[in-house]
Amino acid sequence: MAVLPIKFTKTKRDKLAQGLWVLNWISIITGIILFSLGIFWKVEINKRQDLMAERQLQSVPNMLIAVGLIACVINFLGGKICYDCVDTNKFLRWKLVMLPYIICTFFFTLSVLVGALMCYSMHGQLEEAITLGLRDAMHYYKDTDKPGRCFLKGTVDLLQIQFQCCGNEGYRDWFQIQWVSNRYLDMSQREVVDRLQSNVEGKYLMDGVPFSCCNVNSPQPCIQYQITNKSAHYNYDYQTEELNLWMRGCHQALLDYYTNIVHSIGLTVLIIWLFEDGCLSVLTGVRYLQTSLENGDPECKSDGWLLENSFVETAHSNFNIIKHLGKFNQINIACNGDPNIDKPPTAHYGPDNVPPKPLSTAS
Known part of the structure; x- marks a missing residue:
């Protein structure tokens, strides 16, 4: 049984695609903000790098820069997909891309949360780097x-x-x-x-x-x-x-200065994550858009759902797929690792290992 099925008409489906297109472009702006925060934090560290020992302080700004760029790419792709979904013929070009896009966007949203937590967890690194x-x-x-x-x-x-x-x-x-x-x-x-x-x-x-x-x-x-x-x-x-x-002391002054900066950046990233988390509705909408277009005639009414089967059935089937893949890999390793497989058995003829002479036929 499908999870949360919804029936879509052509008009409702087109409005959903247009709304998702707008939300994806808004998310591109959040990606630019993440990128800008990473650049700002990197510049602030480099301004006084002679007063701070290297303690992997660049990991957080580098991650924010990477996440910001990835956000722009993913949301631009999502906007393009949603825009083309209004046209059934253009949708066919993205049919195989939509599910990987949904999965990548979900993990990207988690990476934004990790970036926010890293901002709040680097106080100890800052303190040690400034002291030394x-x-x-x-x-x-x-x-x-x-x-x-x-x-x-x-x-x-x-x-x-x-x-x-x-x-x-x-x-x-x-x-x-x-x-x-x-x-x-x-x-x-x-x-x-x-x-x-x-x-x-x-x-x-x-x-x-x-x-x-x-x-x-x-x-x-x-x-x-x-x-x-x-x-x-x-x-x-x-x-x-x-x-x-x-x-x-300058240690406390610098620590307070950088702590305020990194906490402000962390709060901003957390707010962006909450927005992205709210934009899980975007992922939900894209999933409904995908299933409604694939299930039935796109020009008529069709059903859309989050999962084709229940959560338990979906988890069980995915577990079986992973389990079968593991067994298949083990069989391949065993076959490739044993040099005697697929070789004919060796014949044993006797103590002297000499084959018997063929019997002569009567002429």
């Missing part, structure tokens, strides 16, 4: 004269100014690394030499930060050296002067 990337960028901050690293100082300074942040987790991160190049240290000064010799690794460490950490809202000139020394500055207490430097 910022750590390396700060470590090479002083290498302004080394090829491949000379740009990192400007990149980190611009980051701290734009995002109003300082260090990785906070401004004290700069106390633990040497961020001033040795070429700018006056080795004739006893203080500089003592500071280098007092460190096990020979680093010039100090309680100071780059100028880009200075808070522009501070009522007094920025204090970026001897930050923890109260007596070095007049009317200054580093424990209460929070306006002197940016208190937030």
Whole structure:
């Protein structure tokens, strides 16, 4: 017994095809949106790729770009099929394509949902990539004269100014690394030499930060050296002067920035998926259109359905088909793998394996 059968007239069938054609063109727009979101996310990652370690962050934008392109192709094909279904002669060209189109569109809709879930699941990858990337960028901050690293100082300074942040987790991160190049240290000064010799690794460490950490809202000139020394500055207490430097770490600032972007993209993709899920009605309509055109005379009344048999019967028949295919493959493997099959049996004539002499006939 068919599942959800509906009787169609020629007029009703034509209106269904026209409505499906409009919905497919709307879905092409959603495909363009997915493609644009993937490009935008890819550009945002590449803008600050020097501040983030590679942790397969490109997988999500690449998937969105691919899904967007596939959406445009599938929905353009669907629109063409639905447009041609108004003409019975043109429908015959697409008769064998409609069922594979329905199956591919169903799995494509699932891939849109997977893309939305991937956007919400990459928070951990972002956090790790930003932590490691910022750590390396700060470590090479002083290498302004080394090829491949000379740009990192400007990149980190611009980051701290734009995002109003300082260090990785906070401004004290700069106390633990040497961020001033040795070429700018006056080795004739006893203080500089003592500071280098007092460190096990020979680093010039100090309680100071780059100028880009200075808070522009501070009522007094920025204090970026001897930050923890109260007596070095007049009317200054580093424990209460929070306006002197940016208190937030750049790790949190970048993570919040990219998390907001990826969650916005994920929400948009999820809304598109809900639209596509609503457009499962498109798949339903295409299925009715296919079965109604194939069942009976397309110029007269005909029945359309979702499944020709019940769900149980359809699942059972598909299972049997897969089962028979498996057995057929096993038979082929057995036949191709045994070299003795299809060979005549070897005759055994006796202990000496000599064939007997033919009996002589009487003349």
